[in-house]
Amino acid sequence: xxxxxxxxxxxxxxxxxxxxxxxxxxxxxxxxxxxxxxxxxxxxxxxxxxxxxxxxxxxxxxxxxxxxxxxxxxxxxxxxxxxxxxxxxxxxxxxxxxxxxxxxxxxxxxxxxxxxxxxxxxxxxxxxxxxxxxxxxxxxxxxxxxxxxxxxxxxxxxxxxxxxxxxxxxxxxxxxxxxxxxxxxxxxxxxxxxxxxxxxxxxxxxxxxxxxxxxxxxxxxxxxxxxxxxxxxxxxxxxxxxxxxxxxxxxxxxxxxxxxxxxxxxxxxxxxxxxxxxxxxxxxxxxxxxxxxxxxxxxxxxxxxxxxxxxxxxxxxxxxxxxxxxxxxxxxxxxx
Numbered sequence: 001x002x003x004x005x006x007x008x009x010x011x012x013x014x015x016x017x018x019x020x021x022x023x024x025x026x027x028x029x030x031x032x033x034x035x036x037x038x039x040x041x042x043x044x045x046x047x048x049x050x051x052x053x054x055x056x057x058x059x060x061x062x063x064x065x066x067x068x069x070x071x072x073x074x075x076x077x078x079x080x081x082x083x084x085x086x087x088x089x090x091x092x093x094x095x096x097x098x099x100x101x102x103x104x105x106x107x108x109x110x111x112x113x114x115x116x117x118x119x120x121x122x123x124x125x126x127x128x129x130x131x132x133x134x135x136x137x138x139x140x141x142x143x144x145x146x147x148x149x150x151x152x153x154x155x156x157x158x159x160x161x162x163x164x165x166x167x168x169x170x171x172x173x174x175x176x177x178x179x180x181x182x183x184x185x186x187x188x189x190x191x192x193x194x195x196x197x198x199x200x201x202x203x204x205x206x207x208x209x210x211x212x213x214x215x216x217x218x219x220x221x222x223x224x225x226x227x228x229x230x231x232x233x234x235x236x237x238x239x240x241x242x243x244x245x246x247x248x249x250x251x252x253x254x255x256x257x258x259x260x261x262x263x264x265x266x267x268x269x270x271x272x273x274x275x276x277x278x279x280x281x282x283x284x285x286x287x288x289x290x291x292x293x294x295x296x297x298x299x300x301x302x303x304x305x306x307x308x309x310x311x312x313x314x315x316x317x318x319x320x321x322x323x324x325x326x327x328x329x330x331x332x333x334x335x336x
Contacts, residue, residue: 002073002117007064008054011046014072015064019043022099024139027257029164029326030265030301037261044260049077049096058129063121065100065114074100074114078122080129087218088133088210093126095136100145108144115148123152127335133209134333140326149331158203158330159308163322165291167300170321173292178246178285183227183236190245191238195223198272201309209334223270226250237290239273239282247273249286253299264299266290269306271313280316287320 007015019025025038026045046062053060060079067073076098084092098118101111126134136154138145183191196216199205204215227236234252238245249271257265268290273279287304294302306314308327 001068002113003066004063004117004121005066007050007062007075008057009050011043011050012072015046015075016043018072018074018099018101019046021102023103024142027261027265028139029162029324030257030261030263030303031324032300033257033261033263037263041256041260044256045097046077049079052079053077061125063118063125065117073110074098074118076100076118076122078125080131084133084218087221088214090133090209091129091131092133092135093129093131095122095134098122098136098138098145100142100148103142103144111144112148115145116151119145119148119152119154123333123335132335134335135203135330137328137330140329146329146331149333152333154331154333156329157206157332160305160328160330161308161314161317162303162305162326162328163317163320164324164326165294165302165304165320166323167295169323170291170295170302171288172295173288176281176285177241178282179240180285180289181238181240183238183248185228187238187245187248188224188227191223191227191236191248192220194245194247194272194274195219197275199270199307199310202307203330203332206309207332219270223248223250223272226270237286239286241282245274247271247279247282247286249283249290251290251294251302253297254303263301264294264297265301265303266294266297266299268302268304280312283313284316284320287317291320 019042020039025042050062053062063076064072065074077096079094081092081094100115199219204210204218237249239247251266251268254265254267273282291302306317
């Protein structure tokens with residue numbers, strides 16, 4: 001029988017061993033990245049998470065699963081989301097990672113037992129903390145975990161497609177009918193206006209328990225932060241045509257990935273464009289400029305994630321010629 005306990009302090013050798021064997025590490029789809037680099041990235045994330053969980057046990061926790069011999073078979077993190085709670089008006093939490101062993105068919109029963117035990121304990125912890133709304137993102141083939149989530153009442157809300165662009169395979173940017181420049185403070189009202197209604201097929205707008213106005217507020221605050229308080233090596237591009245702003249796109253250097261793997265990776269999005277016949281042209285030009293700038297900065301790869309429901313942007317992303325694509329699933333849980 002699987003036993004669950006809360007772990008604090010440093011990563012143990014057992015936890016590290018399970019992490020190294022995880023098939024779906026962050027950025028596992030960047031096939032040129034070494035196992036050593038991806039292992040380092042995941043272990044760094046877990047270490048940082050444990051620091052938070054150890055110092056703020058009321059806000060986060062690390063669960064470890066052990067079998068009858070006391071061997072570690074999996075682990076998961078849980079955290080309370082203060083920002084989401086404040087904006088949505090609902091106590092919210094997240095499962096940032098849940099590693100339950102191999103997803104291979106021959107290991108399904110063992111991994112499923114670990115997943116069942118972890119998910120059940122996680123929901124008990126959230127219930128004790130008064131959390132109502134919880135989310136988790138998984139790889140599409142993490143079947144033992146996915147089936148455990150469904151057993152405990154999680155439901156699929158989003159299917160995201162991630163496109164990877166390699167520097168040697170992208171079409172170089174050529175200036176067309178749009179002028180591309182960096183965001184300026186005077187652009188904020190127009191950017192916020194374009195953002196209104198731009199993401200109606202995302203997981204927050206599709207969540208039946210979240211009012212439309214609350215989902216809109218979340219995205220307004222998100223893009224306002226990007227525009228007015230960007231991270232280091234984060235930029236917001238503006239597309240103009242005949243003096244009118246037609247769209248914007250955010251992109252940034254993924255320093256976490258570079259520090260762990262030694263390879264360059266930029267992330268693209270969010271983005272939004274005006275809803276008229278110029279829309280797709282504006283998005284294509286923005287993405288083309290960002291990818292070209294990525295190459296000029298010496299990066300190896302670019303990456304963008306698009307919810308499957310945003311079909312127009314997804315089709316344009318495919319036309320741009322990604323080197324590889326993968327998908328992930330997002331599940332919600334709402335405690336009644």
